[in-house]
Amino acid sequence: MLIGILGAGQLGRMLALAGLPIGLRFRFLDPAEDAVAAHVGELIVGDFDDPAALARFARGLSVCTFEFENVPAAALRAVAAHCPVWPPVEALETGQDRLAEKTLFQRLGLSVHPFAPASTRDEFAAALRTVGLPAVSKTRRMGYDGKGQAVIRTPADADAAWEALGAVPLLVEALVPFDRELSVIGVRAQSGEHRAYPLVENVHERGILRLSRAPADVTPALQAAATAHSKAVMDALGYVGVLTIEFFDAAGTLLANEMAPRVHNSGHWTIEAARTSQFENHLRALADLPLGDTTPRGPSAMVNLIGACPPLADLLRIPGAHPHLYGKGPREGRKVGHVTITDDSATLARSTQAVLALATEHHTPLHPDANP
């Protein structure tokens, strides 16, 4: 079975590494000649809006998916003329627009921050009055890793925020205090069967995920709520594959922040530390194969390597550390790899600190103008 993936970065690469052992093969479309998934499948170099490249890519595919959510919906529609495309285009479009996303969450009964859209300076002022201060304004589209956001703490910040972002439609949200960030990864089969991984606790640094701990230390009630939210959103979208929802935990209430219609950085721990990885489960759903067990094999942590990789030997020497190097060159603010740490709890804590120390030493933080 030949699986097509739009985008050939590390997520595409890890999808292929999960699918090759079960006999799947892969073709990628990506504008970058040096895209790192090329090592594990056929890479077609071309733009996502190039009809000839899309036609070459689509020929002979059994099913198609995408590895990042800023791929144009039109590209998916073009491929859908040749083979099934999962997750559905509607899920991609919803995930690409913060307003559509929040509106869907609200409609399905998920708690969200107060929010309001703004396309003009007047709407922006009205939105700030609606949600109150402090607030955060975000571009409705194309934001990721903390890009395209501005915080408004006092009315005096409003002009600067509008100047920085107002050229495109915005979503304004109340900046609500929260205790921690959690995410839930769900997988839904073509039959409608739904499974969720346990909640993960995530720590961001300058908008980029730095550390995940799985499973998060949560009450059964909070886990049940997260699983129900995941199922509600995926059912509503007629979803097939893996979808991630990020929440803020505000005094025990899950506030739905955003969703990613794909495998997700906060699920990388599942490669070593769950009975079936998020990557394999995404592929099983696409290929109409039985879903795999989402039970953790033990506690784990995941540390992102940002900017540059520490020496591999130093990482491998840490007990329970499983480095994943994506084959990308170093660049400020770029995710170049991650390390999952498994093992009994005592080793886990020590080893996670050791990985964080190494990662920090070789870390180049995200520069505001950097392109990760």
Add this chain to the structure above:
Amino acid sequence: MLIGILGAGQLGRMLALAGLPIGLRFRFLDPAEDAVAAHVGELIVGDFDDPAALARFARGLSVCTFEFENVPAAALRAVAAHCPVWPPVEALETGQDRLAEKTLFQRLGLSVHPFAPASTRDEFAAALRTVGLPAVSKTRRMGYDGKGQAVIRTPADADAAWEALGAVPLLVEALVPFDRELSVIGVRAQSGEHRAYPLVENVHERGILRLSRAPADVTPALQAAATAHSKAVMDALGYVGVLTIEFFDAAGTLLANEMAPRVHNSGHWTIEAARTSQFENHLRALADLPLGDTTPRGPSAMVNLIGACPPLADLLRIPGAHPHLYGKGPREGRKVGHVTITDDSATLARSTQAVLALATEHHTPLHPDANP
């Protein structure tokens, strides 16, 4: 780091699948255009004795290894002019000759069956007198998966055995009763550091490995003996990488049967069920990286898929089953995949039976004339 592998079958493929996540890349040399490791690296199609193909293969490699033990030693020597080759050529040559192998075992104090070489009909008769009946005669070279063997139970069988095999040099061994077959997989670093995985119990069917259980149920003394044997052999050979030794357990004595200077079918369970897989540890040794933890993550079993694969969906539905399909077409007696079963012990037993039942249903046994 670019790793060269002579041979591009499933072992090469699984080596690459273990090395890609830690940033290694792979090039293969294989005579078969449809060799299955081509999905995970660059395949150079050529014979192992083709100097031009070997030169193209060797260009720019950081280190070279091999995935099956019948590659000509001359090919390794040709590549060794360009880059380090591990395991050492001497280990390959020893593993290719049953007489050299048994002589090494004996010299290092490992227990072996009574054995004697035979290159002529007279030597054959003398060898049978030396080792006694029943005996088994084996071709000294190029035997695998039970091929090239003949059993002599009575003097009347001797002529037929000689007729069948005597065109090439033979080794004659006493056929000693044994309780079970065990194997130990060791890994040795360039520093000389040695680690062993726990003993595995293997069940063969018509000379092909059918089922492995890991860890085997053995006394600490038996495990210590196996680890010491592994270290003695690897030290004597100045070995770097993974080496497997197969034993017969005869009433608590380990009789060394043969060795394979490479990753081994009886170590496939380590992918899911050890902290570091045999494939990753082989690569770590070659690349002079710290060795990984060989501790099991729990009990496991491994079932080979021979001849043809059962439907993937049926395999994936079995709790704890991790199918590996090599991408080979069906053929009588051919290893086309394996399934590792992990999980708690109760599930393990049930699931192993379920996998065996499916595998048997789709099994084509080795025909005496088949080429696996």
